[in-house]
Structures are given as structure tokens and as C-alpha cells.
Amino acid sequence: MPEIEEEKVSSIGDDQYDDESYPPGVASDEEKAKDLTRGSSHISIAETLSLPHEIAFVAVVCMAQAMTQAGLAQCLSILRVVGDSMGLSNTSELSWLIASYSLTVGTFILFAGRLGDLFGYKKMILIGFSWFSVWSMIAGLSVYSNYVLFNFARASQGLGPAILLPNALAILGATYRPGPRKAMVFAIFGATAPGGAVLGATFAALLALEWWPWAFFAFAIVLAVLVVLSYLIIPSPPPAPLSNEPLSEKLHDLDLPGAITGILALVLINFAWNQAPIVGWSTPYVYIILILGLLFVPVFFFIELRVARKPLIPLHALNTDVAFVLGCVACGWGCFGIWALYVWQFFLEARHASPLLASGYFSPAAVSGACAAVITGFLLGRLRPATVMIMALTAFTVGSIIIATAPVDQSYWAQCFVNMVIMPFGMDMSFPAATLILSNAVGKEHQGIAASLVNTVVNYSISLGLGFAGTVEVHVNNGGHTTEDLLKGYRGAWYVGIGLAGLGMVISLIYSLNTRRSK
Incomplete structure (x- = not known):
């Protein structure tokens, strides 16, 4: 659903049609669909x-x-x-x-x-x-x-x-x-x-x-x-602008840089916490993985704030x-x-x-x-x-x-x-x-x-x-x-x-x- 459509839908007041019915004068599905394709702001999909x-x-x-x-x-x-x-x-x-x-x-x-x-x-x-x-x-x-x-x-x-x-x-x-x-x-x-x-x-x-x-x-x-x-x-919404x-x-x-660093941080931290009860926190690879995961956290925030x-x-x-x-x-x-x-x-x-x-x-x-x-x-x-x-x-x-x-x-x-x-x-x-x-x-x-x-x-x-x-x-x-x-x-x-x-x-x-x- 394109963002502009979402904003059109969201801009409709909650009380505009209190009974959630379609506005008077548009009775059939075909007419509703025509209004939608014409960009009417009064209806939703x-x-x-x-x-x-x-x-x-x-x-x-x-x-x-x-x-x-x-x-x-x-x-x-x-x-x-x-x-x-x-x-x-x-x-x-x-x-x-x-x-x-x-x-x-x-x-x-x-x-x-x-x-x-x-x-x-x-x-x-x-x-x-x-x-x-x-x-x-x-x-x-x-x-x-x-x-x-x-x-x-x-x-x-x-x-x-x-x-x-x-x-x-x-x-x-x-x-x-x-x-x-x-x-x-x-x-x-x-x-x-x-x-x-x-x-x-x-x-x-x-x-x-x-x-x-x-x-x-x-x-x-x-x-x-x-x-x-x-x-x-599932109805197919109009293509989003970004899809073009x-x-x-x-x-x-x-x-992708933010996604990769963020996913690595989450996976490594989680893996360490769930593996530790099995092999013990004294096992070197457990706390090394945890440290690596924690190090990826500031890298992720740097990318999100300064790079992306x-x-x-x-x-x-x-x-x-x-x-x-x-x-x-x-x-x-x-x-x-x-x-x-x-x-x-x-x-x-x-x-x-x-x-x-x-x-x-x-x-x-x-x-x-x-x-x-x-x-x-x-x-x-x-x-x-x-x-x-x-x-x-x-x-x-x-x-x-x-x-x-x-x-x-x-x-x-x-x-x-x-x-x-x-x-x-x-x-x-x-x-x-x-x-x-x-x-x-x-x-x-x-x-x-x-x-x-x-x-x-x-x-x-x-x-x-x-x-x-x-x-x-x-x-x-x-x-x-x-x-x-x-x-x-x-x-x-x-x-x-x-x-x-x-x-x-x-x-x-x-x-x-x-x-x-x-x-």
C-alpha cells in the first residue's frame, strides 16, 4: 500500500462515518472500486x-x-x-x-x-x-x-x-x-x-x-x-511508490549495513545467553560471542544515526x-x-x-x-x-x-x-x-x-x-x-x-x- 494512500486513509476522521458504512450514494462494489481507482479519499480498500x-x-x-x-x-x-x-x-x-x-x-x-x-x-x-x-x-x-x-x-x-x-x-x-x-x-x-x-x-x-x-x-x-x-x-493494494x-x-x-550489524548483534547476544546454561559461562566461546554481540550494538546505532x-x-x-x-x-x-x-x-x-x-x-x-x-x-x-x-x-x-x-x-x-x-x-x-x-x-x-x-x-x-x-x-x-x-x-x-x-x-x-x- 503506498504511503500516500495510507495517509489518505489515515486522514479520514474517525467520526466522519460513525457507522463505518460507505458514504451514501455509492451502493455497489463496482462503484466503490471505481471511486478507489479515481483516488477518492472517502473510502478504504x-x-x-x-x-x-x-x-x-x-x-x-x-x-x-x-x-x-x-x-x-x-x-x-x-x-x-x-x-x-x-x-x-x-x-x-x-x-x-x-x-x-x-x-x-x-x-x-x-x-x-x-x-x-x-x-x-x-x-x-x-x-x-x-x-x-x-x-x-x-x-x-x-x-x-x-x-x-x-x-x-x-x-x-x-x-x-x-x-x-x-x-x-x-x-x-x-x-x-x-x-x-x-x-x-x-x-x-x-x-x-x-x-x-x-x-x-x-x-x-x-x-x-x-x-x-x-x-x-x-x-x-x-x-x-x-x-x-x-x-x-487477499486483495492486491496499488503498488507502493518505492516498488517502482x-x-x-x-x-x-x-x-543492508544496518540490517546486518543489527541482526548479528541480536543473534550473538541471544545465542550466548541460551547456550550458557548448557555448556556454562566459563566456556570461552560463550563469553567471546556475547562480547562480540555487544560490540555490534554501537556499530548498529552509528550506522542508523550517521550512515544510513x-x-x-x-x-x-x-x-x-x-x-x-x-x-x-x-x-x-x-x-x-x-x-x-x-x-x-x-x-x-x-x-x-x-x-x-x-x-x-x-x-x-x-x-x-x-x-x-x-x-x-x-x-x-x-x-x-x-x-x-x-x-x-x-x-x-x-x-x-x-x-x-x-x-x-x-x-x-x-x-x-x-x-x-x-x-x-x-x-x-x-x-x-x-x-x-x-x-x-x-x-x-x-x-x-x-x-x-x-x-x-x-x-x-x-x-x-x-x-x-x-x-x-x-x-x-x-x-x-x-x-x-x-x-x-x-x-x-x-x-x-x-x-x-x-x-x-x-x-x-x-x-x-x-x-x-x-x-
């Missing part, structure tokens, strides 16, 4: 679609979010099954199968968002689903190789969601003009996350009863179907509001990553549940997440986003405390069930609140960057948080040879999550007070 086409369009685009979470959860539910087949038993080693996926999702989102600006959002969505499908198939085929290939395939899988998420959000933002309808579409997009996770975990557990690679083969088939549906259903540039200009616009013609992150456009919000998001979603991995281990190892039963334990999160998304859409229209962010961080903190203190032999319907109801509110309140705050904090020309920054921090924090938690776990679980020692390690990891969420609460409170004083 969504208003040129019939209702069935619009529903199908939103459903297919929302599958980008659902399949991202399904890709994370499908491995969580059968983590021990995959680990046993590949000779892995240490939780720190198994955590790499989750962390590697989230690492590449979080690391490449910003760059993938820029690719969408240059080459088209729909085209990148097609590429994202295709890439995701191919590497899901390779992940299943790695059963004939070893865990190194599986880990590499999981990391490569993550590139698919990295391409999908920013471009899915961008095409929704470009298709709808501001107003209640657009807010509801974004709420639906967020609501698919817990449902996607539960479905991914459940079907993986079911298929693993026969043979665990089938979980990945089936996932690859579904993604291939989504490629076809996306091609047929020659290739040499596009390469300049990609900010079109920086990957326009730092001049960011302010203290952005810093506060990203800090809240990092703490909350770092807590979520820890919670997710160790709750699964708690069910599978401490409670000796089967993967299918553990998936059933998680099922209330899908319903709670959908309710949380709808409630958040309602609250964001009536409360300040900073207040909603405080509520989200409170949910992350309380949910983590509840599960960290749950006895092994306690009824599921006591603390575990309550935990499954509360935690999705942290996820589905923080993401839309953060997106809205950042959207309001930056100019129209940087709206895509705002959405991409939130997604980057969400997914990178999940991976980095697992590294922090894994370091604590291996130092308190006495080797993890008994159920009591395993539980001690899990709780140590959860306490890290509680600390992160608590820090996020403090940051969100400071941010809320700061915004009140500034008005």
Missing part, C-alpha cells in the same frame, strides 16, 4: 469488498498470527518426545528448540517489514507462508538426521513468521481506515494467538501418537494451503514514550516465554501428563485469550492505553506467581486452571495497548516501524528470557535427577519470570504517571 470476501480476507491474514503461535506451541507439547528421539533430556538443551524459533522471529521482523514496503505486502505474505511450509517439512524430515538439523530447521521456520507478522499487520492497516471496524479487526488478529497455540499443541500431540514428524508434515501442508488461499483472497524504484535504489533503501540514508529504525522519530512501552513489552513477554516453557515441563515431567492431556490443560487459554482480546478492544476505547498496559503486566505477574506456587499433587482446577485464565490477559492486553501507544507516539510515516518494533521486542524477549531462566534453572536444580530437583529448577525459572513481570509493572506505572504529568 476494505469498503470495496463484499462482506464474505472481507471475512475471508481477515481470516486468512489472521492465520499469520495463529500459525506463528501454533509453530511455537507444536514443539512445546511434544518437546520431550522430540528430545527422546534425538537423545536430548536436559531442559536447557530442549529450550533451544523453542528459543531458536523465537530468536529468528524477533530478529528479522524489522528487516522483513522493510521488504514489504519495497516489494509489496501481499507478495511478502505469500513468501512467508511458503518459507514457513518448506522449513516445517524439513523439521519433520530431520528425524532421519540429528538435533542439529532440527534446531536449524526450527530457526529457519522462524523466518516465516518474521516475514508474515509485519506484513500482515501492514496490509490490515493499509486496508482499513481508522475507526471501530479497524480496531475490531486488530483485536481479532490478537485473539487468534492463544487459539492458534492451543490448536498447534493439540494437533501435534495427537499426530505424535503415531509419529512425531507428522506434526510438522501436517503443519507444512496447512501452510501450503494458506499460500493458495492468500493468493486468491530500480533495484540499486531498493538496495539502498533496505539499509533510510535507517531501518528511524531513531530520531522515537521518544521516551517508545522506550517505556518497549521496556514494558520486553519484561512482560520475557516472562511469558519462561512461563510457557516451564508450565509445559511442569505438566509433562512433574505431573506426568501425556502431551495430549497437557494440551487439554492449556485449552482454557484459548477461550480466555479470545475474551481478553474483545475486552481489550472495549477498554482501549474507554481507558488510557497506559492503564491497559498496567493491567497487562499485573496479569503476567499474578499468573506467574500462581503457577510458581502450585503444588504438584494439587487439583488442576485450583491454581493451574486459574493461571490459564489469567495469563492470556497479559498477552492480549499488552500487545494491542503497546501497538496503539507506539502508533500514537510516532508520525504517520513511521506507523509500520511502530508495529514491527512491538513484534520484534515480543518475540526476541521470549527467546532471551528463556536464556535468563535457563541459567538460573541449572544452578538451582541439583542436576535435575529427581522430581523434587526438577520442580526446584522450574520454580527458579518462574521466579525470574515474576521478577521480569514485576519490573514491567514498575516501568508501566512510571510511564503512566509520566504521561499524566505531561498533560
Whole structure:
């Protein structure tokens, strides 16, 4: 969607057509389409679609979010099954199968968002689903190789969601003009996350009863179907002005030096933190890699501030509001990553549940997440986003405390069930609140960057948080040879999550007070 079109859509007042209907006098889809091609500023692309086409369009685009979470959860539910087949038993080693996926999702989102600006959002969505499908198939085929290939395939899988998420959000933002309808579409997009996770975990557990690679083969088939549906259903927005540039200009616009140094910094720092629990911080290559990653950080900022013609992150456009919000998001979603991995281990190892039963334990999160998304859409229209962010961080903190203190032999319907109801509110309140705050904090020309920054921090924090938690776990679980020692390690990891969420609460409170004083 070209920037000029986005500005035209954004310039329409939210109250211009309160019922979100098409202006009187333009009745048919054909007439709407004609007005759009003539450059009418009164309509959005969504208003040129019939209702069935619009529903199908939103459903297919929302599958980008659902399949991202399904890709994370499908491995969580059968983590021990995959680990046993590949000779892995240490939780720190198994955590790499989750962390590697989230690492590449979080690391490449910003760059993938820029690719969408240059080459088209729909085209990148097609590429994202295709890439995701191919590497899901390779992940299943790695059963004939070893865990190194599986880990590499999981990391490569993550590139698919990295391409999908920013471009899915961008095409929704470009298709709808501001107003209640657009807010509801974004709420639906967020609501698919817990449902996607539960479905991914459940079907993986079911298929693993026969043979665990089938979980990945089936996932690859579904993604291939989504490629076809996306091609047929997603409308093609007019070509962006940048897409008409020659290739040499596009390469300049990609900010490759910034992308390379930024990606290297993120990957090296994350690798060090997730590898250290396995081999120990005393291993030379671990702290050397960490130092190298930290050295790339100032190089990245120098390139973005002084060298890049079109920086990957326009730092001049960011302010203290952005810093506060990203800090809240990092703490909350770092807590979520820890919670997710160790709750699964708690069910599978401490409670000796089967993967299918553990998936059933998680099922209330899908319903709670959908309710949380709808409630958040309602609250964001009536409360300040900073207040909603405080509520989200409170949910992350309380949910983590509840599960960290749950006895092994306690009824599921006591603390575990309550935990499954509360935690999705942290996820589905923080993401839309953060997106809205950042959207309001930056100019129209940087709206895509705002959405991409939130997604980057969400997914990178999940991976980095697992590294922090894994370091604590291996130092308190006495080797993890008994159920009591395993539980001690899990709780140590959860306490890290509680600390992160608590820090996020403090940051969100400071941010809320700061915004009140500034008005």
C-alpha cells in the first residue's frame, strides 16, 4: 500500500462515518472500486469488498498470527518426545528448540517489514507462508538426521513468521481506515494467538501418537494451503511508490549495513545467553560471542544515526514514550516465554501428563485469550492505553506467581486452571495497548516501524528470557535427577519470570504517571 494512500486513509476522521458504512450514494462494489481507482479519499480498500470476501480476507491474514503461535506451541507439547528421539533430556538443551524459533522471529521482523514496503505486502505474505511450509517439512524430515538439523530447521521456520507478522499487520492497516471496524479487526488478529497455540499443541500431540514428524508434515501442508488461499483472497493494494524504484535504489533503501550489524548483534547476544546454561559461562566461546554481540550494538546505532540514508529504525522519530512501552513489552513477554516453557515441563515431567492431556490443560487459554482480546478492544476505547498496559503486566505477574506456587499433587482446577485464565490477559492486553501507544507516539510515516518494533521486542524477549531462566534453572536444580530437583529448577525459572513481570509493572506505572504529568 503506498504511503500516500495510507495517509489518505489515515486522514479520514474517525467520526466522519460513525457507522463505518460507505458514504451514501455509492451502493455497489463496482462503484466503490471505481471511486478507489479515481483516488477518492472517502473510502478504504476494505469498503470495496463484499462482506464474505472481507471475512475471508481477515481470516486468512489472521492465520499469520495463529500459525506463528501454533509453530511455537507444536514443539512445546511434544518437546520431550522430540528430545527422546534425538537423545536430548536436559531442559536447557530442549529450550533451544523453542528459543531458536523465537530468536529468528524477533530478529528479522524489522528487516522483513522493510521488504514489504519495497516489494509489496501481499507478495511478502505469500513468501512467508511458503518459507514457513518448506522449513516445517524439513523439521519433520530431520528425524532421519540429528538435533542439529532440527534446531536449524526450527530457526529457519522462524523466518516465516518474521516475514508474515509485519506484513500482515501492514496490509490490515493499509486496508482499513481508522475507526471501530479497524480496531475490531486488530483485536481479532490478537485473539487468534492463544487459539492458534492451543490448536498447534493439540494437533501435534495427537499426530505424535503415531509419529512425531507428522506434526510438522501436517503443519507444512496447512501452510501450503494458506499460500493458495492468500493468493486468491487477499486483495492486491496499488503498488507502493518505492516498488517502482530500480533495484540499486531498493538496495539502498533496505539499509543492508544496518540490517546486518543489527541482526548479528541480536543473534550473538541471544545465542550466548541460551547456550550458557548448557555448556556454562566459563566456556570461552560463550563469553567471546556475547562480547562480540555487544560490540555490534554501537556499530548498529552509528550506522542508523550517521550512515544510513533510510535507517531501518528511524531513531530520531522515537521518544521516551517508545522506550517505556518497549521496556514494558520486553519484561512482560520475557516472562511469558519462561512461563510457557516451564508450565509445559511442569505438566509433562512433574505431573506426568501425556502431551495430549497437557494440551487439554492449556485449552482454557484459548477461550480466555479470545475474551481478553474483545475486552481489550472495549477498554482501549474507554481507558488510557497506559492503564491497559498496567493491567497487562499485573496479569503476567499474578499468573506467574500462581503457577510458581502450585503444588504438584494439587487439583488442576485450583491454581493451574486459574493461571490459564489469567495469563492470556497479559498477552492480549499488552500487545494491542503497546501497538496503539507506539502508533500514537510516532508520525504517520513511521506507523509500520511502530508495529514491527512491538513484534520484534515480543518475540526476541521470549527467546532471551528463556536464556535468563535457563541459567538460573541449572544452578538451582541439583542436576535435575529427581522430581523434587526438577520442580526446584522450574520454580527458579518462574521466579525470574515474576521478577521480569514485576519490573514491567514498575516501568508501566512510571510511564503512566509520566504521561499524566505531561498533560
